[in-house]
Amino acid sequence: MRTVLIALGLGLCACDEPLARVEYVDHARVLAARVESDDDAALATPLPGGGFATRWLVAAPEGAVPTSGSLTACVPELTSVGLPRCAEPAFAELQVTPSTEPLAAFTAPGDASAVVVTADFCAGGALEPDGVCEPAGAPLAATLRIDLAADGRNLNPSLQDDALTLSNGAWSSDAGCGSGAPDLRADGRKVAVRWTSRGGDREPSEALTASVFVTAGKVAHSVAVIESSDVRAEPSAAFEWELPRRSGAPETEWLWLVVRDGRGGSDFVRRGVCLTP
Amino acid sequence: MIERSVVRTGIALGLLWPALARAEEPLEDDADYGATAEVQAPPAEPTRREVTPAAVRETAGAQGDPLRAMDVQPGVARSPAGYGVIQIRGASGDDSLIAIEGARVPLLYHFGNLRGVVAPGLVQRLAYYPGNFAAKYGRATGGVVDVTLRDPSAQARGALELSLLDTSALVEAPWGTGGTAVAARRSHFDAVFAAAASSSFSSVVAAPVYWDYQTVTTQRIGDTRVRVLGYGAHDSVELVLSGAAAEDPSLRGTVGGAIGFHRGAVSVDGPLGRSVRQSSSLTVGTLSIDQRIGPDQRQDLRGIEVQARSEVEAALSDELDASAGIDLYAFSYSGTYHGPSVAGLEGDPNLNNPNGAARQVSLGVSDSLVSPALYTALAWQPAASLRVLPGLRVDGFGQQRSVTLDPRLGARWSIARDTVLKGGVGRFTRPPLFWQSLPAMGNPDLRPEWAVHTSVGVEQRFGTLLNLSVEGFYKRLEDRIVGTPSGVAPHFVNDGTGRIAGVDVAASLTPSADTRLDVAYTLSRSERRERNEAWRLFDQDQPHVLAVAGVQRLGRGWTASATFRYTSGSPETPVRGGLFDARTGIYLPVYGEVNSARAPAWHRLDLRVEKQWTFAAWKLSAFVELINAYGQENREGARYSYDYRRSEAVNGLPLFPNLGVRGEL
Numbered sequence: 001m002r003t004v005l006i007a008l009g010l011g012l013c014a015c016d017e018p019l020a021r022v023e024y025v026d027h028a029r030v031l032a033a034r035v036e037s038d039d040d041a042a043l044a045t046p047l048p049g050g051g052f053a054t055r056w057l058v059a060a061p062e063g064a065v066p067t068s069g070s071l072t073a074c075v076p077e078l079t080s081v082g083l084p085r086c087a088e089p090a091f092a093e094l095q096v097t098p099s100t101e102p103l104a105a106f107t108a109p110g111d112a113s114a115v116v117v118t119a120d121f122c123a124g125g126a127l128e129p130d131g132v133c134e135p136a137g138a139p140l141a142a143t144l145r146i147d148l149a150a151d152g153r154n155l156n157p158s159l160q161d162d163a164l165t166l167s168n169g170a171w172s173s174d175a176g177c178g179s180g181a182p183d184l185r186a187d188g189r190k191v192a193v194r195w196t197s198r199g200g201d202r203e204p205s206e207a208l209t210a211s212v213f214v215t216a217g218k219v220a221h222s223v224a225v226i227e228s229s230d231v232r233a234e235p236s237a238a239f240e241w242e243l244p245r246r247s248g249a250p251e252t253e254w255l256w257l258v259v260r261d262g263r264g265g266s267d268f269v270r271r272g273v274c275l276t277p
Numbered sequence: 278m279i280e281r282s283v284v285r286t287g288i289a290l291g292l293l294w295p296a297l298a299r300a301e302e303p304l305e306d307d308a309d310y311g312a313t314a315e316v317q318a319p320p321a322e323p324t325r326r327e328v329t330p331a332a333v334r335e336t337a338g339a340q341g342d343p344l345r346a347m348d349v350q351p352g353v354a355r356s357p358a359g360y361g362v363i364q365i366r367g368a369s370g371d372d373s374l375i376a377i378e379g380a381r382v383p384l385l386y387h388f389g390n391l392r393g394v395v396a397p398g399l400v401q402r403l404a405y406y407p408g409n410f411a412a413k414y415g416r417a418t419g420g421v422v423d424v425t426l427r428d429p430s431a432q433a434r435g436a437l438e439l440s441l442l443d444t445s446a447l448v449e450a451p452w453g454t455g456g457t458a459v460a461a462r463r464s465h466f467d468a469v470f471a472a473a474a475s476s477s478f479s480s481v482v483a484a485p486v487y488w489d490y491q492t493v494t495t496q497r498i499g500d501t502r503v504r505v506l507g508y509g510a511h512d513s514v515e516l517v518l519s520g521a522a523a524e525d526p527s528l529r530g531t532v533g534g535a536i537g538f539h540r541g542a543v544s545v546d547g548p549l550g551r552s553v554r555q556s557s558s559l560t561v562g563t564l565s566i567d568q569r570i571g572p573d574q575r576q577d578l579r580g581i582e583v584q585a586r587s588e589v590e591a592a593l594s595d596e597l598d599a600s601a602g603i604d605l606y607a608f609s610y611s612g613t614y615h616g617p618s619v620a621g622l623e624g625d626p627n628l629n630n631p632n633g634a635a636r637q638v639s640l641g642v643s644d645s646l647v648s649p650a651l652y653t654a655l656a657w658q659p660a661a662s663l664r665v666l667p668g669l670r671v672d673g674f675g676q677q678r679s680v681t682l683d684p685r686l687g688a689r690w691s692i693a694r695d696t697v698l699k700g701g702v703g704r705f706t707r708p709p710l711f712w713q714s715l716p717a718m719g720n721p722d723l724r725p726e727w728a729v730h731t732s733v734g735v736e737q738r739f740g741t742l743l744n745l746s747v748e749g750f751y752k753r754l755e756d757r758i759v760g761t762p763s764g765v766a767p768h769f770v771n772d773g774t775g776r777i778a779g780v781d782v783a784a785s786l787t788p789s790a791d792t793r794l795d796v797a798y799t800l801s802r803s804e805r806r807e808r809n810e811a812w813r814l815f816d817q818d819q820p821h822v823l824a825v826a827g828v829q830r831l832g833r834g835w836t837a838s839a840t841f842r843y844t845s846g847s848p849e850t851p852v853r854g855g856l857f858d859a860r861t862g863i864y865l866p867v868y869g870e871v872n873s874a875r876a877p878a879w880h881r882l883d884l885r886v887e888k889q890w891t892f893a894a895w896k897l898s899a900f901v902e903l904i905n906a907y908g909q910e911n912r913e914g915a916r917y918s919y920d921y922r923r924s925e926a927v928n929g930l931p932l933f934p935n936l937g938v939r940g941e942l
Contacts, residue, residue: 019917019918020922020923030857032862033859056859080635081617081628081630081764082627082630083763142858142859143858144859211526223522224521228572258862260862
């Protein structure tokens with residue numbers, strides 16, 4: 001009943017206006033990470049003793065910035081609440097050289113059922129020995145729990161090139177102004193971004209959660225869920241992107257779509273638009 | 278059954294003002310409803326406080342409801358907004374026994390604190406035992422609140438009350454050798470809630486509704502009284518979120534819940550001989566709890582509770598009374614649960630974490646538990662001024678396969694005509710909450726918790742002008758059930774202790790028949806410790822709790838009253854920042870030292886004016902109340918940005934006017 005009262009409270013206290021909009025990328029942030037087994041990049045559940053890579057999505061207002069970082073991996077305790085805790089000392093520690101899509105590879109212990117990777121990233125800077133990013137300050141901290149599965153494997157969702165449409169038109173460009181990004185008027189209009197889950201996205205009985213992030217404007221409901229009970233062959237969800245009003249030169253703005261299956265699988269894409277006054 | 282606390286987001290459903298009840302004994306007994314004349318037995322414990330409808334009817338914010346008076350009794354901490362739990366002398370809500378006619382009930386208030394679940398007109402008294410309670414009560418380590426329903430009036434009567442909150446009716450009629458009374462109430466603020474709460478965030482499908490009912494039928498067969506009771510209460514709400522919450526997508530879709538209970542009881546009490554009396558009761562009822570949050574998180578629980586009591590009291594001599602009894606509690610239940618693992622308990626700030634970031638569990642349960650108890654108590658009066666009250670209680674806890682022995686001792690010593698010294702010491706035991714011992718969710722090897730209460734105090738009368746009571750207390754909590762670090766299996770262990778110390782002060786000043794002033798103040802400190810960690814403050818530790826209520830009868834049917842209440846803010850655990858969980862896309866709060874900060878103090882003033890018109894056959898009353906009259910913005914919690922970089926206070930009830938009329942035949 002208390003949790004129900006939360007919602008009541010939210011409804012009553014005019015909490016429609018968040019303190020900070022989740023979807024608005026106004027500073028460098030980690031948005032997602034994808035696990036890819038060495039055996040099969042589509043697999044989000046590596047084998048115990050097997051190799052796997054973690055591919056991190058770090059977004060910034062300018063789209064992407066070279067990001068370095070420090071990552072550790074350990075076998076976690078089977079916790080129920082709170083932050084992940086290592087059951088034993090980390091089995092791997094590594095540094096990531098600056099990249100717009102940081103990638104770190106590990107080999108899982110053979111007797112573990114799960115692994116936790118903890119990351120400190122520096123977007124546009126370097127991680128100093130004292131744990132501070134130079135020149136950005138505090139690092140971007142993130143954690144990722146990875147289930148290892150000798151059986152009961154889980155596939156990552158796989159976003160296709162045609163997964164997104166913009167105002168009912170194809171939208172596959174991961175580029176900015178002058179490089180193929182669609183032109184949009186920065187006049188406050190609302191445009192429809194639609195994500196369609198293709199056949200390879202979803203395994204049976206899986207719910208997919210899609211989150212949209214933008215570098216400009218607003219998205220009223222930036223998270224959509226395709227429930228496990230949705231039997232449509234190609235279910236879709238629409239996001240209403242309210243563009244900003246601007247004058248001056250055309251500028252590139254970015255939109256990211258992150259899809260999670262709730263079981264550790266994920267995928268993400270970036271799209272660009274060119275906002276013209 | 279399983280709930281997650283919500284300090285992070287706070288709750289806008291605020292507290293309505295409680296009543297300030299009289300400490301010790303009510304000064305007036307001219308209840309508008311004809312309570313059966315009853316001679317109070319001598320106290321069987323060092324301290325018993327009573328609240329009657331007559332004592333609270335005119336009090337600002339009371340809404341005439343004795344149950345609401347609990348919030349401002351000495352020793353009772355202010356409940357977080359909307360929770361409606363009763364925290365007695367530094368104990369958690371689960372530590373105390375809340376009962377109607379001696380039978381445990383799952384809730385005493387609708388929607389947290391809005392209303393009591395019993396029609397005020399049918400309450401004979403609310404007995405409140407803040408500690409060192411008698412052996413007849415058990416399965417509690419905090420205190421006891423026991424509501425007694427009155428017998429029907431010897432005359433046909435009726436009452437109807439309409440206010441902004443609800444409408445209630447009471448009808449009673451004599452028949453046979455007794456009579457029957459029926460009362461019912463239903464809220465109607467759902468009529469306005471839908472408009473107030475619907476927004477772009479949510480739309481209300483079924484606005485909050487509460488209702489309750491009570492029936493009392495009494496017949497007398499010689500000196501024996503036979504009563505048949507029926508009572509129940511139900512709260513429900515449902516709304517649909519217009520989209521998934523971006524901060525926690527698990528919060529989406531339909532969010533709703535309902536809790537209800539229904540009880541039927543038969544009781545028989547009367548003499549068995551010249552100096553022997555017996556009282557027996559059998560209470561059977563159902564309990565149902567439903568909650569759902571989106572398609573993935575839901576719980577339902579259905580259960581049947583059987584509670585039986587039988588007690589024999591005998592006057593063995595002029596100096597010695599004895600009583601012995603049995604007290605049985607049985608619960609058969611079944612249910613399902615799908616949702617976040619419930620691993621943290623009091624003192625674990627992770628209880629406030631987003632649901633979607635927690636480990637999810639699914640389980641179905643169907644089981645039963647039986648907890649029989651035997652008790653005996655003596656009231657020995659070696660001198661006219663001294664009353665010694667030893668007791669012994671033996672509890673069996675079927676689910677834990679354990680038996681506990683609780684010896685208790687109390688005493689009251691009248692050292693002068695108007696002065697009583699009192700004190701007590703005893704052991705008190707309560708079992709784990711049933712779900713904490715479920716193998717799939719908790720630890721089947723848990724043991725009951727226990728506590729030692731010690732108290733000493735003095736009651737002083739200054740004629741009819743002033744009643745004063747001062748009582749110090751110290752409690753030690755042992756085998757307290759705590760969560761394991763980060764909720765690792767077995768999730769719960771008996772690895773906690775606690776210590777609580779304080780002093781209660783209660784005063785009732787009656788300078789004239791038309792003027793009354795009541796003051797209740799508690800100074801206390803409540804601490805807990807898990808494993809061998811350092812002592813920390815209890816989640817609801819409130820060092821200062823003060824309530825002052827005044828009533829002035831102005832003549833010609835006019836009455837004005839005011840109630841002021843002040844409490845220390847509860848401890849808070851600071852949030853240092855957030856850690857992004859890439860698996861769920863949710864930020865996890867990073868906490869500082871548990872309960873190392875404290876919320877601002879909370880205070881509020883209620884004002885009430887009532888006018889009563891008395892006609893030949895009936896009475897009509899109209900009242901206006903200003904709840905939180907000066908519009909104090911009391912912080913009830915905080916909400917955070919998605920990444921925990923920013924926060925702001927969530928405040929409780931703003932100024933709220935309540936209007937009502939009441940007609941009584």
